[in-house]
Amino acid sequence: MLKLEKIKKGFDKKTILDEISLDFREGEIVTILGPSGSGKTTILNIILGLIQADEGRILLRGEDVTDVPMEKRGFNIVFQDYGLFPHLNAYKNIVYGLKNNTGLCSVDEVNDLIKLLELEEHLDKRITELSGGQKQRVAFARTLVMKPQVLLLDEPLSALDGVIKESIKERIKQIAREFKLTTIIVTHDPEEALTLADRVLIINEGKVAAYATPEELIHTPQCDFVNQFILRQLEIKRQNIGQLFTNTPLLQVG
Ligand SMILES: Nc1ncnc2c1ncn2[C@@H]1O[C@H](COP(=O)(O)OP(=O)(O)OP(=O)(O)O)[C@@H](O)[C@H]1O
Ligand SMILES: [Mg+2]
Numbered sequence: 001m002l003k004l005e006k007i008k009k010g011f012d013k014k015t016i017l018d019e020i021s022l023d024f025r026e027g028e029i030v031t032i033l034g035p036s037g038s039g040k041t042t043i044l045n046i047i048l049g050l051i052q053a054d055e056g057r058i059l060l061r062g063e064d065v066t067d068v069p070m071e072k073r074g075f076n077i078v079f080q081d082y083g084l085f086p087h088l089n090a091y092k093n094i095v096y097g098l099k100n101n102t103g104l105c106s107v108d109e110v111n112d113l114i115k116l117l118e119l120e121e122h123l124d125k126r127i128t129e130l131s132g133g134q135k136q137r138v139a140f141a142r143t144l145v146m147k148p149q150v151l152l153l154d155e156p157l158s159a160l161d162g163v164i165k166e167s168i169k170e171r172i173k174q175i176a177r178e179f180k181l182t183t184i185i186v187t188h189d190p191e192e193a194l195t196l197a198d199r200v201l202i203i204n205e206g207k208v209a210a211y212a213t214p215e216e217l218i219h220t221p222q223c224d225f226v227n228q229f230i231l232r233q234l235e236i237k238r239q240n241i242g243q244l245f246t247n248t249p250l251l252q253v254g
Contacts, residue, residue: 001026007056009042016042018206027180031193034203040186044152049073076148078156082139084127091123094141105145117141133164153185169196190230202226
């Protein structure tokens with residue numbers, strides 16, 4: 001439903017994205033992995049329309065939206081710092097975008113979303129009174145009431161701890177399924193990328209190093225970079241955890 005065709009982008013004469021072509025299917029979750037500075041956020045910003053590509057086209061359901069301004073593309077993003085309004089309570093943040101867009105999401109739909117994200121008891125709180133995970137969920141709700149055609153998330157889970165992270169991961173999947181929402185998520189954690197995605201995109205040095213299902217990435221041979229980047233990092237993680245168990249004496253009582 002969304003296509004990037006030969007997208008090129010450079011900053012200060014340095015090529016960041018080198019003729020990248022990609023397709024995203026309706027309702028699928030794609031995670032984007034790659035080293036720091038490889039252009040992950042830049043891809044999201046180009047899709048969103050926040051920055052222009054130097055060359056190439058963006059097609060939405062076959063229609064060229066390359067020159068369509070950001071607010072008319074119908075995409076929406078949750079930034080890493082959430083971008084919430086601190087002077088408004090959680091509920092007012094959630095429905096903020098509906099002020100000038102009545103009819104986008106009904107009161108019932110807003111309430112369903114609030115329930116789905118388990119925010120009922122936090123609606124009156126100011127943003128400063130919310131935990132990181134709660135802020136995250138408010139940011140999601142605020143984005144989803146706008147009924148975006150494509151949801152873009154830049155490192156949405158990086159500030160969250162284990163249990164909350166798992167529950168938000170499940171919610172992202174549930175929302176993508178329920179709303180048939182094409183969801184593109186940048187992450188630097190291979191484990192997260194593999195467990196969340198229908199397909200994983202790995203970029204390196206301006207090019208697509210892999211674009212495949214998690215199963216394909218793990219079970220079919222990939223280029224050296226991908227093997228190193230994903231499998232090595234997962235292996236290191238496993239080793240570190242293993243070591244923790246062999247090196248740490250059990251807690252003694254008394
Ligand atoms: N507005 C800008 N002006 C100049 N250079 C930029 C700009 N935005 C990004 N860059 C450069 O483009 C490259 C890619 O940046 P980008 O933010 O897309 O990387 P990233 O993959 O998201 O990295 P990270 O994992 O650290 O978030 C970096 O080298 C960055 O310095
Ligand atoms: Mg980034």
